[in-house]
Amino acid sequence: MTRRSIGIIVNGVTGRMGYRQHLVRSLLAIRDAGGLPLADGTTVWPHLVLVGRSETKLREIAQRHGLDDWTTDLSAALARDDVEIYFDAQVTQQREKAIRAAIEAGKHIYTEKPLAEDTAAALDLARAARAAGVRTGVVQDKLFLPGLRKLKRLLDGGFFGEVLSVRGEFGYWVFEGDWQPAQRPSWNYRAEDGGGIVVDMFPHWHYVLAELFGEVRAVSATTATHVPRRVDEAGRPYQATADDAAYAVFELDGGVIAQLNSSWAVRVFRDELVEFQVDGTEGSAVAGLRRCRVQHRAVTPKPVWNPDLPVTEDFRSQWSEVPDNEDFDNGFKVQWEAFLRHVVAGESFRWDFLAGARGVQLAELGLLSAREGRRVEVPELSL
Ligand SMILES: NC(=O)c1ccc[n+]([C@@H]2O[C@H](COP(=O)([O-])OP(=O)(O)OC[C@H]3O[C@@H](n4cnc5c(N)ncnc54)[C@H](O)[C@@H]3O)[C@@H](O)[C@H]2O)c1
Numbered sequence: 001m002t003r004r005s006i007g008i009i010v011n012g013v014t015g016r017m018g019y020r021q022h023l024v025r026s027l028l029a030i031r032d033a034g035g036l037p038l039a040d041g042t043t044v045w046p047h048l049v050l051v052g053r054s055e056t057k058l059r060e061i062a063q064r065h066g067l068d069d070w071t072t073d074l075s076a077a078l079a080r081d082d083v084e085i086y087f088d089a090q091v092t093q094q095r096e097k098a099i100r101a102a103i104e105a106g107k108h109i110y111t112e113k114p115l116a117e118d119t120a121a122a123l124d125l126a127r128a129a130r131a132a133g134v135r136t137g138v139v140q141d142k143l144f145l146p147g148l149r150k151l152k153r154l155l156d157g158g159f160f161g162e163v164l165s166v167r168g169e170f171g172y173w174v175f176e177g178d179w180q181p182a183q184r185p186s187w188n189y190r191a192e193d194g195g196g197i198v199v200d201m202f203p204h205w206h207y208v209l210a211e212l213f214g215e216v217r218a219v220s221a222t223t224a225t226h227v228p229r230r231v232d233e234a235g236r237p238y239q240a241t242a243d244d245a246a247y248a249v250f251e252l253d254g255g256v257i258a259q260l261n262s263s264w265a266v267r268v269f270r271d272e273l274v275e276f277q278v279d280g281t282e283g284s285a286v287a288g289l290r291r292c293r294v295q296h297r298a299v300t301p302k303p304v305w306n307p308d309l310p311v312t313e314d315f316r317s318q319w320s321e322v323p324d325n326e327d328f329d330n331g332f333k334v335q336w337e338a339f340l341r342h343v344v345a346g347e348s349f350r351w352d353f354l355a356g357a358r359g360v361q362l363a364e365l366g367l368l369s370a371r372e373g374r375r376v377e378v379p380e381l382s383l
Helices: 016-032 055-064 074-078 091-105 121-134 146-154 199-210 331-345 354-373
Strands: 003-011 043-051 083-088 109-110 136-138 163-171 217-224 230-233 238-239 245-253 257-263 272-281 282-287 294-295
Touching: 003 016, 003 074, 003 331, 016 043, 016 163, 016 331, 043 055, 043 074, 043 083, 043 331, 074 083, 074 091, 083 091, 109 331, 121 146, 121 245, 136 331, 136 354, 146 199, 146 272, 146 282, 163 199, 199 217, 199 245, 199 257, 199 354, 217 354, 245 354
Parallel strands: 003 043, 003 083, 083 109, 109 136, 163 257
Antiparallel strands: 163 272, 217 245, 230 238, 245 257, 272 282, 282 294
16 A cells, blocks of 8 residues: 655644644544545545644644644745645635745645635636646535535435525524623624625535525625624724624526525524525425435425414424435545545546635625625626
């Protein structure tokens, strides 16, 4: 068995996503499993080069996980011949210039979403990467969640007949930071620092809708900043300048209407932090992060509207659980493995910078729709 080491820069490894999902749950998990096996018997071994701004934090993370390759000098890391992949989980605003440097250094690039702050910049990165002949990928983790995988299975099996509509609820209460610390970084609530729920969530909604139901052709969005004052990590009050809720309708290719609410100012009365209800002519499903429940046409009850009587049916109990039927691994890890196979073995990988640019475009047009109070068509993007 041959072992093929591949040097990967992990930039932003001290952050929430960089540390937990990408370093620990994906790259270190691949190493813990002995590397990533390829079809030809080769094992891919990620050699990690941790990059960040704080020496103290990097050293501490490296020591905790028995790693010894880290630096605060991104240019020096990019200049190394033994590094083939640049990965970016920095705050969004720092991403574009780092990716540009990585393209110039000839590295393959994998990155957190959103790819860039606006569509023009995202497309420009996609074109530059193509011209440089480097491979690209953008995180689209929700596609690999067990709940959505089961939903995809239902779609592929024709369970719904004709899909009519999708309604999604995403969100939870993000504490203001005064009497309890906030559970998300404060930059998320400042537009000037790249924050906002539209910029954060619409890239996800784009790939979920496009991959499962059809490309988004138009968006109508209303946004709000429900909590205008928050307190940051250092205990300083600040003005929340970014949207913390978005109420949007997406019109999809083929006629499906998707209505998705996203909010950091909502208290959860659901079974999971995100849930999508899909209604079709033959059946309906409700999918969350992990679970997926269905109700077929043949077993659909016939409620009759009568506010004078108490509810007689337990509606939730009328749905059946879709079985797992397989082991679902961490979604971030599954996508990392696909990207590594793409780089090392040339396997196909469709979640590239152009796909990422489409997510950025939907966020940009969603904000435009909210600003101008109108429905906005979403033009096809190409390189
Ligand atoms: N795929 C997902 O589900 C998902 C979820 C949350 C966030 N994200 C994305 O991941 C990225 C990081 O988000 P996070 O929640 O981990 O943020 P975070 O604030 O926890 O981490 C940000 C990282 O960027 C680094 N950084 C570099 N330059 C910086 C600067 N000038 N100011 C502040 N930090 C700087 C920080 O040191 C840290 O390592 C964002 O682009 C976000 O959109 C993706």
